[in-house]
Amino acid sequence: MRSKNLLFVFVLIATLALPLGAMAQDDGERPLIGAWDTCADPVSLSGEVKIGVAFAQSEAAAIYGVPQQQAVELAIAEINESGYLGEATLVAVTEDAGSTPETAISAFTNLVAEDVSAIIGPTLSNQAMAADPVAFGTERQESGDPLIPVVGVSNTRTGMETDFAASYGDGGAYFRRISLPESKVIPGTVEQVVDILGIETVGIMYSDNDQFTASAYEVFVSALEESGVEIVATETFATGDVDFTAQLTNIIAANPDAIVVSALAAEIVPLLEQARSQLGYTGPIIGGNGFNTPGIASEDRGAGTDANGVVVGGAWNVARQNEISTAFTAKYEEEYGTPADQFAVQAYTGTWVVATAIRCADSADPAAVLEALAATADFETPLGTFSFDEEGLPEHEPVAQIIKDGQYLLLTEESAAEVFGE
């Protein structure tokens, strides 16, 4: 009798709990993003799954780091409310990575001690080069502790994957990024720019004593050749130079349809002013990643209207939205009162990519998470369809933008006509 009763109670509880459990999973509204169907609901996960979050919350890079942090928090709330990880709750262990490599290293040191499944961050590429090895570098490898995947969402330096692989062997594969390096942004951008602006000839200027601008130059050259554009002039300068008039004079005299520039942010403002204000060049200036700093078009501290007509590739633009990013930006603005920028969108995407890896791996073990992470393919995100290619580099369609009065507009025939007045 007792056992019969017990059995009854058990069955009762089970029948009641089953729909409850199912209901719990569909508790919140199911977000548009997520591998809901490609990966089954996780069954082995439970309790708290910790991920480390380390962005610049102080000093100069905080202008990027603060929106990144906010976007991650928003994504985590969505993930937990929708029951994306089944019984488990995703918990962010947050550290301020500051704006220097040193502060990032101490943030990462604290995070790895917390047994996190993965780390998202840090904000700057030079911070990543210094701090990421804390999670998977030689010391970690020798200590026998598990290596931890690090997902960069704003590191755009070309060659980070190969650098890490060269220094840390297989450990280097624990670095993944959402942000497109220049080698991925430039070809897609050049194709769109050549098509929209009808460019046939260009003059190129690049800084030849900096490996990043020099490698971007090579990417530009091969992308331009592929698009059938003729390079009519090539000029070099050194990082730290302030006068580019001689080079620009040569290039302008060769009369190209556009000038391609691969430079770091510090050289860009004088270069733009000299090209436009001093030498009167009015055509398009196609830039590498250095031009993605909003400060270059600032009316007071940057090149102001001299930056008009600068064309630059980016990962995302508010004018090119899909339904996932529309939903995210609306929610973000409602939550924080400011419009979401590229950094927020990338951080949001990164958090969902990591959560998806945990869901698909059905495990919080860092190695299993990495394996699932590396397998990410055709994942629909606010940035578009996202994959990692066979070399572990991120892939999605970049967006060509044109600067007009401090704004980064989507490059279209209309926006180009507006800027160049044709």
Next chain:
Amino acid sequence: MQASNLVLKLKSVAITALVMLGIALFAYELPDILDKKVLSPEQHLTTVIWVGSVYSLFALGYALVFSILGVLNLSHSAVFMWGGYIGVMSVIRYDVPIYYTLPLAMLGGGIIGVLVDLIAFAPLRRRNAPRISQLISSLGASAVLVNLAQLEFGTSPERFPRTTLKELPYEATVARPYTIDWLGAEFRITPLQVSIVVIAFALMLLLQYLVARTKTGKAMRVVAFNQKVAGLLSISVGGIFRLTFFLAGALAGAAGVLYALAYPSLTPFTGDEMALKGLTVIVLGGLGSIRGAVLGGLLVAAFEVYATAIGYSWLKDALPFVALFLILLFRPQGLLGEATVKRA
């Protein structure tokens, strides 16, 4: 005495003329000889003149201190950088009208120059320390000044806000440049470039006048010739030294502001980039020669610009040093320098 003076003067005029002719010839002829096509030589010549004038003005401070004290003041580049910051920051932080930044930076630069003398040079002079110690001490002063700027202003580039540049006459720089069509040669020039060249040359002429024609200048030259003699003539040697440092600092301050007006990227390390150029300028022109510094500035700018103009932009930074090497081989006293007479 008079005759040899005249010969010297004629000689320096002749050398100057030759070098200037060389620059002009280079612009038009040498490229053909090298079979390199130079597009718009007039535009390049414009660049040489206005960039060169800033180099010259900057290098004058080195020349001035060297001619009076016989020692290189390596903190000059840091004073130059501070001059730039005094100008830019007075506008950004205190809304000082842009016209006042030049005198303000000259005053500030002059004061810093005097402080450098009091702290880094005077104590060593009193102890009769060898000149090399003074050189090292000035290097130390430079490092301190650069670090102070780093602490105070950070390392990201600063500039005169574009909105304040609009206060300048003719909407300089931010307006479209003027296209000048002169004897079939077409080139573009902005009012700001013209102002920089005019201010730089005016300051250089003023200094030349001060040293050559005034009583103070005479006293300076006496001190340069022999401090003991100056003492006997009841010239305050210490006073002349401080005046020299003040003048050199003021020139550095002026050059700093002009540089910041010309280039929108001032950092605490801007001076370091200029230091090497400035030293090349005075060695090329002749250590301690004011006219030599002016000529040297134009020359260094010409080498940089024409290296690029004929398509060797990668040689731009090396070419002035090749010239320096050749000059040191064949004319060690510099183009306009006088052969050193060993003083007792």
